[in-house]
Amino acid sequence: GAGVSQSPSNKVTEKGKDVELRCDPISGHTALYWYRQSLGQGLEFLIYFQGNSAPDKSGLPSDRFSAERTGGSVSTLTIQRTQQEDSAVYLCASSTGTGGYEQYFGPGTRLTVT
Amino acid sequence: KNQVEQSPQSLIILEGKNCTLQCNYTVSPFSNLRWYKQDTGRGPVSLTIMTFSENTKSNGRYTATLDADTKQSSLHITASQLSDSASYICVVSIGAKAAGNKLTFGGGTRVLVKP
Numbered sequence: 001g002a003g004v005s006q007s008p009s010n011k012v013t014e015k016g017k018d019v020e021l022r023c024d025p026i027s028g029h030t031a032l033y034w035y036r037q038s039l040g041q042g043l044e045f046l047i048y049f050q051g052n053s054a055p056d057k058s059g060l061p062s063d064r065f066s067a068e069r070t071g072g073s074v075s076t077l078t079i080q081r082t083q084q085e086d087s088a089v090y091l092c093a094s095s096t097g098t099g100g101y102e103q104y105f106g107p108g109t110r111l112t113v114t
Numbered sequence: 115k116n117q118v119e120q121s122p123q124s125l126i127i128l129e130g131k132n133c134t135l136q137c138n139y140t141v142s143p144f145s146n147l148r149w150y151k152q153d154t155g156r157g158p159v160s161l162t163i164m165t166f167s168e169n170t171k172s173n174g175r176y177t178a179t180l181d182a183d184t185k186q187s188s189l190h191i192t193a194s195q196l197s198d199s200a201s202y203i204c205v206v207s208i209g210a211k212a213a214g215n216k217l218t219f220g221g222g223t224r225v226l227v228k229p
Contacts (some may be wrong), residue, residue: 004157020205030164033217042220043158043205045216045218048216050212091157093157102160103160104160105157106156107155
């Protein structure tokens with residue numbers, strides 16, 4: 001079946017602009033995660049959604065970052081007033097649950113802020 | 115502070131040889147430990163998941179070990195192939211419900227297999 005998909009695959013934006021990154025999780029997966037991978041760095045947790053529960057936003061680095069998950073499926077990560085330090089690969093993952101459930105990652109969106 | 119440290123940072127091996135990657139963690143409370151393979155430009159793909167009670171788990175030529183007492187894990191690659199060239203990431207899941215089962219990622223070990 002189809003895996004996790006993300007769009008766009010690459011995004012170049014000017015400093016100060018807003019960007020939206022999209023994630024389509026595997027159908028039926030109730031949990032969805034966003035991570036950030038900066039050049040030469042490990043993955044950094046940003047936010048996760050589980051079913052209808054309030055999202056865990058504890059990893060968001062600033063109030064310029066927000067995410068929504070509509071209808072329990074597609075998610076959008078929005079970065080407002082982008083800064084150069086926001087340049088990274090943004091990865092989305094989904095799973096059938098949390099805890100020991102396997103997370104399946106998308107290919108990521110490479111964001112470059114000039 | 116919950117941390118996952120991996121060594122070495124990078125490794126070059128000849129095709130057909132074996133290698134072992136190390137992972138030390140201080141994450142608490144521990145839920146499970148995962149090893150992921152990440153090809154360049156791709157998302158990570160799971161190799162193994164081990165819980166507290168598991169000492170070893172294999173997936174083809176990949177064998178992971180876990181010592182929950184010393185908080186160490188290793189990933190052994192047997193008879194390496196060119197396609198094994200990738201970053202290998204050790205990931206530990208926090209067990210506390212309040213933590214939302216976030217994953218703590220190591221910095222990865224970049225493996226290059228040469229013919």
